[in-house]
Amino acid sequence: MRKMISDFFKDHPTIEVIDTARNGKDAIEKIQQLKPDVVTMDVEMPELNGLETLKCIMDISPVPVVMLSSFTENGAKQTMLAMEYGAVDFVTKPGGTISLDIHKVKDELIHKVELAAKVPIEKLRKHGSSIKYSYIKxxxxxxxxxxxxxxxxxxxxxxxxxxxxxxxxxxxxxxxxxxxxxxxxxxxxxxxxxxxxxxxxxxxxxxxxxxxxxxxxxxxxxxxxxxxxxxxxxxxxxxxxxxxxxxxxxxxxxxxxxxxxxxxxxxxxxxxxxxxxxxxxxxxxxxxxxxxxxxxxxxxxxxxxxxxxxxxxxxxxxxxxxxxxxxxxxxxxxxxxxxxxxxxxxxxxxxxxxxxxxxxx
CATH class of the missing domain: 3.40.50.180 (Methylesterase CheB, C-terminal domain)
Structure with a gap:
């Protein structure tokens, strides 16, 4: 999956994939070191899942994040939480967790990464305000x-x-x-x-x-x-x-x-x-x-x-x-x-x- 998504941007005139990460912990370390303009990240990841990783990123080193999500009920719920925690947008994987037909969403993913790159970091920092409503009912x-x-x-x-x-x-x-x-x-x-x-x-x-x-x-x-x-x-x-x-x-x-x-x-x-x-x-x-x-x-x-x-x-x-x-x-x-x-x-x-x-x- 990481290889296929990286290949999407191989010939892109303005976007370069500077690294990939095996899991959430690896991602947090590399984001702090490399300071990327945009991160794409799966909701489902080993060691530290997408939601926990996203919260850490937004606390430690905010960056525009585009999530990839499975087309399942649980995947949809997790994606909504990701939007709440500060993700800019998401793309639905067409074939489940291991999506071998991920190429079907190539154009959509590229487009959303291009858009995410233009989002000011200061707007991402406001994500925490949404948590205040968790007790409202x-x-x-x-x-x-x-x-x-x-x-x-x-x-x-x-x-x-x-x-x-x-x-x-x-x-x-x-x-x-x-x-x-x-x-x-x-x-x-x-x-x-x-x-x-x-x-x-x-x-x-x-x-x-x-x-x-x-x-x-x-x-x-x-x-x-x-x-x-x-x-x-x-x-x-x-x-x-x-x-x-x-x-x-x-x-x-x-x-x-x-x-x-x-x-x-x-x-x-x-x-x-x-x-x-x-x-x-x-x-x-x-x-x-x-x-x-x-x-x-x-x-x-x-x-x-x-x-x-x-x-x-x-x-x-x-x-x-x-x-x-x-x-x-x-x-x-x-x-x-x-x-x-x-x-x-x-x-x-x-x-x-x-x-x-x-x-x-």
């Missing part, structure tokens, strides 16, 4: 869920587009969230700060392959006040619940009588390589003009969500929130959204929940 229900300290307001924390005068706090609302690279940690910082009686449903698109979105939902549900679940076909959309689009399905909604139901679509092609797609979600929800929408675009590469945001803004009352460059792992999707000039507020990730509640409570 045991707190009294009246206790505030805003555990982490508010960051200093920067120049980007500003209103950049006038809020519509028609916005009413009493009308029926829905919250839409789109994110990609760096999304699992960003979602944790947002969702865990929402109160149990959150007054609107939340529909979430996180770019992620099938099998991993369920583990993400279960992890977030375990540490949040609101219910978080992987969306299911035909279920009623209810306030106080966050629905995460399953990997491989576009997330949509339809009105049935006086309520709304989840629609999962695997027939419509991927949009710009993504299924689920943020653009598809936003465009679908734009048809429900009776609902006021809060659209949130967070860390991620590319421009998914920007076209859908324009459609939303042109068809109803919408508050658009983008994550700031200061806290994004990758400032691609929020930047594209801001460039549409339809974003109302740009805030750091730890202020997104507070900003949403400002328009709901």
């Amino acid at each position: 045991n707190m009294p229900r009246g206790t505030s869920a805003g555990i982490s300290e508010k960051q200093t307001v920067t120049e980007s924390n500003r209103s950049i587009h006038p809020v519509q005068t028609k916005w009413s706090k009493t009308s029926e609302k829905i919250v839409l969230i789109g994110t990609s690279t760096g999304g699992p940690r960003a979602l944790q910082q947002v969702i865990t700060k929402l109160p149990k009686a959150f007054p609107a449903p939340i529909l979430i698109v996180q770019h992620m392959p099938p099998g991993f979105t369920k583990s993400l939902a279960e992890r977030l549900n375990h540490i949040s006040y609101v219910q978080v679940k992987e969306a299911e076909q035909g279920e009623k959309v209810e306030a106080g619940t966050a629905y995460i689009a399953p990997g491989g399905f576009h997330l949509k909604m339809k009105k049935v009588g006086s309520h709304y139901e989840i629609v999962l679509d695997d027939k419509e092609p991927p949009r710009a390589g993504h299924r689920p797609s943020v653009d598809v979600l936003f465009e679908n929800i734009s048809q429900f003009e009776e609902l006021d929408k809060i659209a949130v675009i967070m860390t991620g590469m590319g421009n998914d969500g920007s076209k859908g945001l324009m459609t939303l803004k042109r068809t109803g009352n919408v508050i658009a929130i983008a994550e700031s460059a200061e806290t994004c792992i990758v400032f691609g999707m929020p930047k594209a959204a801001i460039e549409t000039q339809f974003v109302d507020e740009v805030v750091n990730v730890d202020e997104i929940a507070e900003t949403m509640l400002k328009y709901l409570s």
Whole structure:
């Protein structure tokens, strides 16, 4: 496996594999000695597994890490923890633990290593804040869920587009969230700060392959006040619940009588390589003009969500929130959204929940 992955970069014009490691302990020693720009690492390793190794790396010598994970239930859970502990992204091994057909993900791995090399080290150092939420469900229900300290307001924390005068706090609302690279940690910082009686449903698109979105939902549900679940076909959309689009399905909604139901679509092609797609979600929800929408675009590469945001803004009352460059792992999707000039507020990730509640409570 180490030889095959090293060979992926043999002819790469800007990336050189400077060494390989037999296990986690070997990796930690070599990372401190060689100071690589990026590390690729398996979740499953001898002596010291990927998670323990990752925690040590982030404590001792932080560096962007791209994980390789087995396509199993346990592999998905371990990968979600790796994202929480500071890994930038992950690639799914197509053939299990010893993946002899690893060549199938060559292009994806190279692309994610290229992306990881651009992530500033200081953003990786913030991984420890996520651990603060491990006890949140045991707190009294009246206790505030805003555990982490508010960051200093920067120049980007500003209103950049006038809020519509028609916005009413009493009308029926829905919250839409789109994110990609760096999304699992960003979602944790947002969702865990929402109160149990959150007054609107939340529909979430996180770019992620099938099998991993369920583990993400279960992890977030375990540490949040609101219910978080992987969306299911035909279920009623209810306030106080966050629905995460399953990997491989576009997330949509339809009105049935006086309520709304989840629609999962695997027939419509991927949009710009993504299924689920943020653009598809936003465009679908734009048809429900009776609902006021809060659209949130967070860390991620590319421009998914920007076209859908324009459609939303042109068809109803919408508050658009983008994550700031200061806290994004990758400032691609929020930047594209801001460039549409339809974003109302740009805030750091730890202020997104507070900003949403400002328009709901």
